[in-house]
Amino acid sequence: MNEHAEKKEKQGAADALRLQVASSPHLSNASFTTRRMMLDVLIALLPVIGMALYVFGMFAVKQILICLVSCLVAEALFTKMRKRPIPLDDGSATVTGVILALSLPGPAPWYVGVIASFVAIGIGKVLFGGLGMNIFNPAMVGRAFVMIAFAGSMAAAGYVDATSTVDAVTKATPLTLFQQAGVITPLKDLFLGTTNGSLGEVSALACIAGGLYLCIRRTASWEIPAGVITAVVVCGILAGISGPGTEWTVLHHLFGGALLFGAFFIATDPVTSPLAPKGKFIFGLGVGAIVMLLRLFSGYPEGVMFAVLLMNAITPLINRWMIPKPFGAVKEETKKAS
Amino acid sequence: MKNNYILQAWLVLLLAVFYGGSLAGVQLSLSPKINENKINETRQRVPALVLGKDRANEPVEIESENIAVEKNGRKVFYNVFKAVQDGKQAGWVIKTSGQGYGDKIELLLGVSPDMSIITGLFVLDQKETPGLGNRIADPAWRQQFVHKKTDKKLVVVKTGAKAPNEIDAITGATISSRSVCAIVNNTLSDLKPKLAGVN
Amino acid sequence: MSNEPTPLERFIQGIIPENPTYRQMLGLCPTLAVTGNLKSAMTMAGAVLFVLFCANVIVSLIRNILKPHLRIVIFTLTIATFVTIVDRFLAAYMYSMSKALGPYIPLIIVNCIIICRCEVCASKQSVIHAGADAIGQSIGFALGLGSIAAVREILGAGSLLGFHVLPSCWPNWVIMALPPGAFFTFGLLMGTVNWFVSKKEKKQNNA
Numbered sequence: 001m002n003e004h005a006e007k008k009e010k011q012g013a014a015d016a017l018r019l020q021v022a023s024s025p026h027l028s029n030a031s032f033t034t035r036r037m038m039l040d041v042l043i044a045l046l047p048v049i050g051m052a053l054y055v056f057g058m059f060a061v062k063q064i065l066i067c068l069v070s071c072l073v074a075e076a077l078f079t080k081m082r083k084r085p086i087p088l089d090d091g092s093a094t095v096t097g098v099i100l101a102l103s104l105p106g107p108a109p110w111y112v113g114v115i116a117s118f119v120a121i122g123i124g125k126v127l128f129g130g131l132g133m134n135i136f137n138p139a140m141v142g143r144a145f146v147m148i149a150f151a152g153s154m155a156a157a158g159y160v161d162a163t164s165t166v167d168a169v170t171k172a173t174p175l176t177l178f179q180q181a182g183v184i185t186p187l188k189d190l191f192l193g194t195t196n197g198s199l200g201e202v203s204a205l206a207c208i209a210g211g212l213y214l215c216i217r218r219t220a221s222w223e224i225p226a227g228v229i230t231a232v233v234v235c236g237i238l239a240g241i242s243g244p245g246t247e248w249t250v251l252h253h254l255f256g257g258a259l260l261f262g263a264f265f266i267a268t269d270p271v272t273s274p275l276a277p278k279g280k281f282i283f284g285l286g287v288g289a290i291v292m293l294l295r296l297f298s299g300y301p302e303g304v305m306f307a308v309l310l311m312n313a314i315t316p317l318i319n320r321w322m323i324p325k326p327f328g329a330v331k332e333e334t335k336k337a338s
Numbered sequence: 339m340k341n342n343y344i345l346q347a348w349l350v351l352l353l354a355v356f357y358g359g360s361l362a363g364v365q366l367s368l369s370p371k372i373n374e375n376k377i378n379e380t381r382q383r384v385p386a387l388v389l390g391k392d393r394a395n396e397p398v399e400i401e402s403e404n405i406a407v408e409k410n411g412r413k414v415f416y417n418v419f420k421a422v423q424d425g426k427q428a429g430w431v432i433k434t435s436g437q438g439y440g441d442k443i444e445l446l447l448g449v450s451p452d453m454s455i456i457t458g459l460f461v462l463d464q465k466e467t468p469g470l471g472n473r474i475a476d477p478a479w480r481q482q483f484v485h486k487k488t489d490k491k492l493v494v495v496k497t498g499a500k501a502p503n504e505i506d507a508i509t510g511a512t513i514s515s516r517s518v519c520a521i522v523n524n525t526l527s528d529l530k531p532k533l534a535g536v537n
Numbered sequence: 538m539s540n541e542p543t544p545l546e547r548f549i550q551g552i553i554p555e556n557p558t559y560r561q562m563l564g565l566c567p568t569l570a571v572t573g574n575l576k577s578a579m580t581m582a583g584a585v586l587f588v589l590f591c592a593n594v595i596v597s598l599i600r601n602i603l604k605p606h607l608r609i610v611i612f613t614l615t616i617a618t619f620v621t622i623v624d625r626f627l628a629a630y631m632y633s634m635s636k637a638l639g640p641y642i643p644l645i646i647v648n649c650i651i652i653c654r655c656e657v658c659a660s661k662q663s664v665i666h667a668g669a670d671a672i673g674q675s676i677g678f679a680l681g682l683g684s685i686a687a688v689r690e691i692l693g694a695g696s697l698l699g700f701h702v703l704p705s706c707w708p709n710w711v712i713m714a715l716p717p718g719a720f721f722t723f724g725l726l727m728g729t730v731n732w733f734v735s736k737k738e739k740k741q742n743n744a
Contacts, residue, residue: 111708115710123721145712148711148715149711149713150710151467151510152510157509346604349602349603350607353611353614353615357618360618361621361622364621365625368628368629369625372625372632376632379632468573468693468711468714468715470711
């Protein structure tokens with residue numbers, strides 16, 4: 001006992017002498033917390049939510065409420081099961097819930113939202129060890145689960161409710177219309193968002209507005225959306241060259257579907273995207289390229305969800321490749337040579 | 339002595355002979371039953387496919403033959419059953435297959451004696467997505483093919499079949515629906531010239 | 538030999554304490570592949586019971602004349618023989634089931650539960666021990682397969698053994714009938730089992 005105490009004392013003395021240096025990152029701004037970031041994301045989502053409410057009305061209200069409540073309940077329940085303090089006030093479950101709701105079709109039945117939320121929080125986040133430990137974007141894990149489980153209410157047919165009084169929902173989504181019937185939706189509709197689709201994806205304008213806010217506030221890294229858009233533009237131009245005659249242009253590819261929503265709000269999740277700026281850009285390029293691959297060659301009309309999940313999976317690899325070189329460091333080969 | 343491999347392995351050899359013998363016995367006693375199962379699997383479907391499901395229990399004589407069709411420089415073989423009732427030909431049943439969404443789809447296709455009308459369709463084997471694509475095996479969906487004329491190619495539509503050669507797609511499984519249709523179309527165009535005048 | 542388990546111990550060990558699926562994690566290929574519905578899972582468990590019992594008994598009978606360096610050859614030979622018998626038997630009398638299980642019946646040959654039991658128990662202990670062990674382990678395997686299959690069939694199709702047990706408004710979780718469903722169900726059930734076990738151990742340690 002005595003010995004132990006002595007040791008501790010010595011240790012304490014040594015500590016006092018030593019300079020305390022915490023490992024990086026060294027944040028200079030104390031307000032740069034999870035909570036602030038999540039609040040920023042919610043603010044940026046406001047135009048998107050507003051657009052969803054305007055276009056889909058009650059569908060949007062219902063879906064957002066269901067996902068929000070389910071995500072918060074799931075977070076409370078699962079963290080309690082792990083005997084951890086319940087971190088509801090950091091806002092991450094709220095953001096997951098809202099993004100999940102915005103990525104679902106309006107007419108999807110209530111249980112789709114509930115199950116997606118529980119899978120998102122449970123399997124997507126808490127099983128991996130909570131916020132910051134998850135490999136995959138939780139909202140997309142939840143969406144992928146219900147996409148496969150309830151293909152009837154999540155695939156093309158799930159978006160359409162012909163008897164609804166909400167105008168947008170009576171038609172198929174622009175991407176489905178194009179893939180199956182070759183119908184081109186006017187660019188103006190795609191840009192403003194008066195079309196059918198997942199709740200948050202319809203308006204390119206709202207996504208850009210919110211996305212720019214996120215990038216300016218540096219809550220989201222601009223490299224990711226830049227990468228996504230670059231890849232889509234390049235692939236779109238290549239597709240245009242190889243298969244001329246189609247009126248589904250690069251701009252249609254950009255403004256249609258969940259591309260901008262995914263680029264600004266889903267792919268930019270700081271936990272599941274690479275750390276270094278160069279890595280982020282590569283991550284974005286990968287997402288954009290996979291989206292185009294799926295849109296052009298697969299049976300699915302849209303591929304943002306799968307693209308984000310696939311790139312999440314190789315994020316650790318990108319991180320390994322893109323370890324930033326410390327200032328003044330010498331390359332290994334040159335070291336050996338000298 | 340100790341290093342003689344054969345002697346060391348005497349137990350292995352003895353067991354191998356013993357097991358081999360018993361397996362031969364099992365095979366000999368069970369193989370007629372297994373073969374019967376395999377043949378019955380297709381044969382017992384023939385009456386319903388040719389005569390319609392209400393008359394599935396009527397006795398039908400079945401002659402089986404293999405027909406080779408030259409296609410793109412390759413020979414394609416079809417297993418065709420000729421159903422004969424009361425000395426008159428009642429129709430054909432063709433065993434055919436093609437690529438589906440998940441894996442190969444195997445179909446039995448019943449056609450009238452002059453190859454002009456489809457009389458039945460049965461899905462022998464498929465590995466389509468459960469809950470979506472595997473609904474191609476649903477009787478209700480397959481029933482759409484019955485009484486279709488074979489002069490025009492069948493087309494899958496998503497918005498309610500109206501024209502006589504249209505088939506409703508299964509919700510969420512357009513590819514599986516199209517695959518079945520394509521297999522039927524291919525089979526008919528391959529075999530129509532061969533079988534139509536054989537009566 | 539006094540510390541070797543008795544036949545009864547062997548029998549009980551296999552069911553829960555050394556459950557092949559949840560505790561030893563052996564034979565996972567069929568566990569994941571044929572648990573889409575309860576009927577095929579039970580057929581698989583039955584086939585394993587037959588093969589394991591026969592192989593265990595035969596190996597135990599010849600255990601005294603086994604050459605140690607040739608034992609694996611003999612195990613495999615024995616197992617393969619009985620698997621072939623089961624395979625032919627199913628093709629003759631349960632043709633549709635044999636088609637549904639496809640390659641997974643022949644794959645019992647490489648099921649590690651069986652070779653593990655031959656090695657651990659049958660090649661060391663008497664026929665009665667080996668038989669009891671085989672039955673215990675098979676029941677454990679059946680429990681493992683059955684629990685996963687029941688969850689998957691109820692969630693994925695709303696039915697159990699082909700009978701509808703949930704109201705028709707139940708939305709089928711298609712993902713449960715697909716391969717990912719097997720992984721989810723297996724992982725979550727194993728987590729539950731481990732949770733119970735650790736709870737029990739804690740209680741014992743406290744007492």
